[in-house]
Amino acid sequence: GAGVSQSPSNKVTEKGKDVELRCDPISGHTALYWYRQSLGQGLEFLIYFQGNSAPDKSGLPSDRFSAERTGGSVSTLTIQRTQQEDSAVYLCASSLVRELFFGEGSRLTVL
């Protein structure tokens, strides 16, 4: 596609359930980022993938959060045993030469 695609756009889940959020970056972009934006807050860095290098996981808030990127393209962010404080919009961005392009985000609500 022409832009960064994220799915689902909205996800409502019960506390304790696992969720997976998907990001399909712009074709050819080697870098992929995940950010979290809580209501009324700024963007919180989660994880960064660059090519075949080991990902920078320094922003993941707990070991319940993990992400993978298959074949240097699609990425999945997994949140295990969701908590209410995980409710936020999860934004994915891709870039080729450090210019970021964002998807529309996945809004996660944990009841």
Next chain:
Amino acid sequence: KQEVTQIPAALSVPEGENLVLNCSFTDSAIYNLQWFRQDPGKGLTSLLLIQSSQREQTSGRLNASLDKSSGRSTLYIAASQPGDSATYLCAAVDDKIIFGKGTRLHILP
């Protein structure tokens, strides 16, 4: 550790006015400075990218400047319109990408 600050946090101006949004960063060793707008419930839309070797970039009614030595960037919006109402974010781009908290802009019709 890079810190990015945007002032003001919120701004309301009458339609037609020119305005300036400010972004400051603590570490001048950046690769790029990128400005975005975010509409409610939406993702971020890239507005302008200024590379570290550049001083400014222009797109339509928008002009962004970069002064690395003082750690500042400004986004100038000319002849503001109600459709410009959004949150504007800047990001300092290096090995990591650090965002400011944004300026919520409201253009009064």
